Amino acid sequence: SYVLTQPPSVSVAPGQTARITCGGNNIGSKTVHWYQQRPGQAPVLVVYDDVDRPSGIPDRFSGFNSANTATLTITRVEAGDEADYYCQVWDTSSEHVVFGTGTQVTVL
Amino acid sequence: QLQLQESGPGLVKPSETLSLTCTLSGASITNTTFYWGWIRQPPGKGLEWIGSIYYTEKTYYNTSLKSRLTLSRDTSKNQFSLTLRSVTASDTAVYYCASVRGSFRRIDNWGQGTLVTVSS
Numbered sequence: 001s002y003v004l005t006q007p008p009s010v011s012v013a014p015g016q017t018a019r020i021t022c023g024g025n026n027i028g029s030k031t032v033h034w035y036q037q038r039p040g041q042a043p044v045l046v047v048y049d050d051v052d053r054p055s056g057i058p059d060r061f062s063g064f065n066s067a068n069t070a071t072l073t074i075t076r077v078e079a080g081d082e083a084d085y086y087c088q089v090w091d092t093s094s095e096h097v098v099f100g101t102g103t104q105v106t107v108l
Numbered sequence: 109q110l111q112l113q114e115s116g117p118g119l120v121k122p123s124e125t126l127s128l129t130c131t132l133s134g135a136s137i138t139n140t141t142f143y144w145g146w147i148r149q150p151p152g153k154g155l156e157w158i159g160s161i162y163y164t165e166k167t168y169y170n171t172s173l174k175s176r177l178t179l180s181r182d183t184s185k186n187q188f189s190l191t192l193r194s195v196t197a198s199d200t201a202v203y204y205c206a207s208v209r210g211s212f213r214r215i216d217n218w219g220q221g222t223l224v225t226v227s228s
Contacts, residue, residue, distance in 0.1 A: 001171070030212075031212035033212070033214045033215070035155075035215070037155075042204055042218040042219065042220055042221050043155065043204075043215070043218055044218070045214060045215060045216060048212075048214040049210075049212060049214070054216075086154065086155055088155075088213075088214075088215070089212070090211070090212050090213035094171070095168050096157060096168070096170060096171070097145070097147075097157035097160070097208070097213050097215075098157070099147075099154060099155040099156070099157060100154075101154055102154040102155070
């Protein structure tokens with residue numbers, strides 16, 4: 001089955017840039033979505049189709065996908081960005097939704 | 109605005125059956141735009157996809173759960189349901205229902221989640 005690997009944690013100072021990676025075999029050939037999950041809450045879609053943002057998501061959130069790594073970038077990080085972040089793809093060969101292992105973002 | 113709400117027992121005994129229902133508002137269960145999905149999250153762990161059902165009743169199941177899992181829908185009640193048989197403690201999790209959209213299956217809307225504990 002297809003596996004998506006994320007770093008367990010990322011720490012960033014307020015106002016700086018956080019980059020969260022999602023590694024998978026030739027993930028660049030797939031379409032990646034990203035979710036933010038604050039403690040005790042349901043996940044929220046923040047980036048879809050590699051680079052698009054749902055309405056209401058600030059442009060500080062951006063995505064990129066190429067080769068074996070997809071990246072979610074959060075610029076001008078705020079305290080409210082502290083959360084777990086998950087990448088996700090649809091694996092057509094297995095017809096499975098696949099989630100990444102998740103990354104906890106800590107704002108210092 | 110599409111909203112989803114999970115309902116069902118919060119406690120299930122080992123070896124018994126876990127049954128949850130998701131009630132939709134703001135969209136019809138027969139809307140061809142969406143698949144209707146279930147995702148779970150064990151305490152302190154990551155997200156696990158359970159499966160999804162389309163308006164045609166075509167189902168997609170996580171291979172690891174397929175032998176114990178049934179997804180169904182009720183158009184008269186605008187609901188879809190999950191049944192997981194022979195549960196063990198490892199099935200303890202927050203269960204989310206969700207709307208899933210598009211060829212690349214993005215999850216647009218999530219229910220608030222419901223904690224199901226498997227314990228005697």
